[in-house]
Amino acid sequence: xxxxxxxPRHLVRRRGQEARLxxxxxxxxxxxxxxxxxxxEGLKFMVYLQKENIIDESGMPKxxxxxxxxxxxxxxxxxxxVVRGDSAAYFCATSTDRNRANVLTFGAGSRLTVL
Amino acid sequence: TQLLEQSPQFLSIQEGENLTVYCNSSxxxxxxxxxxxxxxxxxxxxxxxxxxxxxxxxxxxxxQFGDARKDSSLHITAAQPGDTGLYLCxxxxxxxxxxxxxxxQGTTLQVKP
Numbered sequence: 001x002x003x004x005x006x007x008p009r010h011l012v013r014r015r016g017q018e019a020r021l022x023x024x025x026x027x028x029x030x031x032x033x034x035x036x037x038x039x040x041e042g043l044k045f046m047v048y049l050q051k052e053n054i055i056d057e058s059g060m061p062k063x064x065x066x067x068x069x070x071x072x073x074x075x076x077x078x079x080x081x082v083v084r085g086d087s088a089a090y091f092c093a094t095s096t097d098r099n100r101a102n103v104l105t106f107g108a109g110s111r112l113t114v115l
Numbered sequence: 116t117q118l119l120e121q122s123p124q125f126l127s128i129q130e131g132e133n134l135t136v137y138c139n140s141s142x143x144x145x146x147x148x149x150x151x152x153x154x155x156x157x158x159x160x161x162x163x164x165x166x167x168x169x170x171x172x173x174x175x176x177x178x179q180f181g182d183a184r185k186d187s188s189l190h191i192t193a194a195q196p197g198d199t200g201l202y203l204c205x206x207x208x209x210x211x212x213x214x215x216x217x218x219x220q221g222t223t224l225q226v227k228p
Binding site for chain 2: 004040041042043044045056058093104105106107108109
């Protein structure tokens with residue numbers, strides 16, 4: 001029973017390029033949460049999605065960031081025109097039940113470095 | 116904005132010593148979770164406390180949720196080098212079922228043999 005799968009594990013981009021991070025939930029999990037961990041800081045909530053729906057995007061920066069969870073395939077966090085401040089670890093967490101934050105399973109993260 | 120203040124930020128102790136990590140807030144949380152994160156990996160859930168005053172034990176780890184559900188502590192007895200890692204507390208804002216967590220800044224624990 002594979003856990004939450006994130007890829008790529010490491011991604012290097014130059015300023016202005018696009019970054020796409022993917023998250024495949026655990027089997028049976030239909031709720032996806034994205035968190036960002038900046039260096040020397042705790043994890044910050046970004047967005048909560050269900051299949052084909054964004055439920056809560058209150059933690060997403062207003063520009064350049066978007067997320068989706070299509071009917072088929074993984075959830076994708078997309079960062080356009082990356083800047084150095086976007087360098088961080090991006091974690092995906094998934095759960096089975098609606099709004100069950102206390103049963104989240106985290107992936108290993110995708111570490112983005114912007115040169 | 117709800118915040119969770121975690122202390123201490125860094126802790127270096129000798130094997131066999133006891134330690135306590137604190138998580139404090141002025142806000143009420145419907146639940147409080149503790150995670151451990153290894154370098155290069157994602158957080159792994161250790162425990163969830165839900166009821167004010169609740170105490171849970173996990174081997175040498177004891178977790179407590181404050182009576183008012185605004186604070187929590189993690190106590191490790193007779194720490195071992197294998198306990199070394201980053202410990203994170205995370206609160207689910209009240210009234211709950213929001214689907215998101217507020218994380219503390221983390222406590223980096225080093226246990227020296």
